[in-house]
Amino acid sequence: MISQLSWKIGGQQGEGVESTDRIFSTALNRLGYYLYGYRHFSSRIKGGHTNNKIRISTNPIRAISDDLDILVAFDQESIDLNAKELRLGGVVVADAKFNPTIPDGIEARLFAVPITAMAEELGTSLMKNMVASGASWALLGLPLEVFNKAVEEEFGRKGAAIVEKNIEAVKRGAEFVLELAGGPLDEFKLDEADGKQKLFMIGNEAIGLGSIAAGCRLMAAYPITPASEIMEYLIKKLPKFGGTVVQTEDEIAAVTMAIGANYAGVRTMTASAGPGLSLMMEAIGLAGMTETPLVIVNTQRGGPSTGLPTKQEQSDLNAMVYGTHGEIPKIVIAPASIEDCFYDTIESFNLSEQYQVPVILMTDLQLSLGKQSCEPLDYGKIEIKRGKLVSDVPALEGHDLFKRYELTEDGISPRVLPGEKGGLHHVTGVEHDEVGRPSENALNRQSMMDKRLNKLNDMYIRDAIRVDAPHETPDLLTIGMGSTGGTIDEARRLLDEEGVTTNHVTIRQIHPFPTSLLMPYLQKAKKVIVIENNATAQLASQIKMNAGFAEKIKSLLKYDGNPFLPSDVHKACKELSLDGNIQRV
């Protein structure tokens, strides 16, 4: 019996790779396994190799694995490209249609199943996904009833006949492969899962869900990979809560519409990736200057320019931290798990109103799109905090205006919404006085700049850094952000077995930088390695600039479009612990 296993399906984009993965993993989720998915795709709709990999485990996992146990291939290209990942004794289930072969030098068992032929026999080649997933399921020796139930739910809406056909396809795929293999494969027999169904979702869905919980009722956005799922999720849900999603003409419209709506009192967000973030820069300054709450989700992908639109990267850090001209207060939060995506979204909306600042919630492609198991989300933790939003304020006298930008101790001024009788005031991106009227007075300028820029002094989000520090003075301190945490954990487990002691910090509050929280861990570590998916060590630069320790901070960088593998991190940490030098991946 084994506790975990990796499965991958490959084929041409648009031929059912996605749906095979979906149905297979939904059924596994039913049984209570922990799952972690990775989608390899290109920015084409039809054609082009694509593959989905899932890791299945009886314990929580948050990383893809280096190797592979089962590869399902719809074409020879999928075998040629992916067979090298197969571990010794791995299995390939391939469509008999193309006379599959295993490349030289790779030892794997091949089961050629007439996937397309069986599907066509049942009426349509669309059912390839059912034959393939049925065969996979059977090899693992898992109960077929559970799988059939998932099929029923997927196709129930389309009527009993369709359900039956699909179940038949599953059965045929299963029977055929069992015949070839002589029954389920013992070496792939998974320990029983805990039977507790987890949530199984992508980061973008968790963000969408979190925003509804946070009271967000409007979203303005322009489609882009890998952010679009957020708007697609919300357009299905928001109408039930009285709200809607507007697909705008561009990201400038999206962000300024969000600013207008937030000004008028509705929590509104926009979401994009690098190219859209670049277009939003001027408006981010407007939100900062006018102290208008704003939540922007930036799902990072490979840059610069159009870059690698469907690939993993974490290279917008500088743009988010420094972006917009002039100087404004801004919060940048990096969720590091699906659960974080949910709770951090709620916190982003709260902070944006409490501090009256723009908040950027940054994910990366792997966190946004990788489908993962997620612990139950707690309704009890949902809180809506609107800061100094006031209503029913006293009537104004004469030409008085409401002091929307009143100079206060903490720099945060009372805020009223348009419509409020005693709340009339002016808002402008021009430097202004306490009632919002343009002013070039030097003294006023200085007080207003200080007021705005000091608002975030000592502001820490929940778990601004997340620490796992079992050692007083570790050989190594690993530091990461976003989706890389699980991978780093796995590498650390290996290092631990080899006697290299490590502590780990995930930076979740990217800006303002949580220097004082991080300081003690930097001090105690012999060496520090900052692991990030970019070429110029942007996170490491933040650490060095804010906390120092430049001499002991090294970087592990990967910017080939792929997420780190545990082996990448393990190797680099090992080298660093031995001689202090590491290679870029």
Added chain:
Amino acid sequence: MATFKEFRNNVKPNWCPGCGDFSIQAAIQRAAANVGLEPEQLAVISGIGCSGRISGYINAYGFHGIHGRVLPIAQGVKLANRELTVIASGGDGDGFAIGMGHTVHAIRRNLNVTYIVMDNQIYGLTKGQTSPRSAEGFKTKSTPEGSIESTLSPLEIAMSAGATFVAQSFSSDLKQLTSLIEQGIKHEGFSLINVFSPCVTFNKINTYDWFKENIVSLEQFPEYDPSNRVLAMNKIMETNGMLTGLIYQNTTRKSYEDLVTGFKHEGLAKQDMMITPEEFDKLVAEFR
């Protein structure tokens, strides 16, 4: 009930004496009072330019945004609280150059926002460069030999983008302008009102006298039917875009707010933000 005086504040506009924008400010104040608004029920969103300062000169909720983005901001305000009357206002550069993309799409979207363009055929604030509204051959600091690009016709563009309310006026004609703004506010959908507003400092060609000589008021054509799209388009072309009055109105198309599924009549900003445990469970159940 508020009179136009309640829409005045004590800020002295920094426009040049004689600038057309003064009358547009007055017309908005009068129209707001005439349709029975209170200052707090009105939000004036403005762009950047000499014209953009207008939101600071009207006693109402005012938002002075960034160059070219007045319309998305105004639409955001309206979506958040449809009980507010939203007027968007800015210059010809703001709306027809840097913000042209938003103008066309705001027209298509048809939210109930009244957009008043203060069209002086030049960039005033940046001290006299050409605008998309400048005539061919027009000499400015950025076109010393005369503009060689064709003049943009906002009325034709609005018509072809599916506008439901298109009007044009002249800032000196306070009566017509006030009436058109009132009609625009009452119109259920997006209203575009382009207003000739002479820049006395940088535009020595399109002066008050020039406009008086060249504009054609639709009042001269009592039989004119503003519900006829073809007629409207013809009239715009016939007059080379120099006509004033209500050029086109479509009262049958519903506003965006009325077409959005699930959108209530009460302003969204006033609605409950917290979802119930049952609603939450239902949302979460989809991910099991």
